[in-house]
Amino acid sequence: MAQEVLVVDDQPQIREVLRAFLEADGFGVLEADTGAAAMELVQRRTPALVMLDVGLPDFDGVEVLRRLRALPDRAQAETYVMMVTARNEEVDKLIGLAVGADDYVTKPFSPREVVARVKAILRRERSAAPESQSPRWRFVGLEIRPAERVVEMDGQVLELSALEFDLLSALAEAPGRVFSRAQLLEKVWGYDFYGDARVVDVHIRNLRRKLADDAAEPRFLRTVRGVGYKFIGERA
Incomplete structure (x- = not known):
């Protein structure tokens, strides 16, 4: 159909x-x-x-x-x-x-x-994660369950859009790794995305607001000036 x-x-x-x-x-x-x-x-x-x-x-x-x-x-x-x-x-x-x-x-x-x-x-994938993927990623104050597409912060389920979940998952899957905006566009939006790279910045701001994450003193998402972003949550 x-x-x-x-x-x-x-x-x-x-x-x-x-x-x-x-x-x-x-x-x-x-x-x-x-x-x-x-x-x-x-x-x-x-x-x-x-x-x-x-x-x-x-x-x-x-x-x-x-x-x-x-x-x-x-x-x-x-x-x-x-x-x-x-x-x-x-x-x-x-x-x-x-x-x-x-x-x-x-x-x-x-x-x-x-x-x-x-x-x-x-062409973007918004379906559940494959069964081979870890059922949950635990960090101090944050739990991500890819197969269920659920994020809990301090025990409370966060209301994330599908794109916000995909972006957070892309970063949290490799804690400490720095992703450029171009890499995040390719990983989350798709390699042939035609839009402006600033779309990444807007969705990062949305995520920070929902995670109550201060950009100046981040708990989860850190800006790497001139490059992009990385996830810095501490493994639980």
Whole structure:
């Protein structure tokens, strides 16, 4: 069965172009022209990915993304989201990424590039870890259970997005190893990710906030200036 992509945009001509290119690559395409219609479709159909325009007539795409990430159904809440903005302002991109977008694209865009990015996002693995992997990684104050995709800090389960879990796991799997942004993009986002490397910084900030981790005196995630990041949690 073809994977479905939900295109959310109030401009029919943009939806039409994207539909043509996505269907030519074998995707099923759903369409919505408002945030309310997008939320209804996500809950009814659970698309593989949502292309979400920032400027919508009822409420903006960032608010749609917030509501989507808060859905009780985990599969729906973790749907991949590519934000689309016509304003070309850094604040739009960073806010979208901070709320939990997986990627963003700026209008005007090449439909072929958009389809390539959609395919790259959907190639990411969000399934459970293989059985051969250790069932849990224990650090002082933190436990990661890859097979269950659960993180507990000081006995409390953390609400992480799928991408935040993947990023934390990539770092915690090799404590002390320094990963560049490029290496993390390849490991977590996929080798053919087209976006800006600053997406890593945004998701690291989100992780630090949820881990209550002070960047100046980190407990788990340390910035290696000019290089990238490393996990410094102490084995329990």
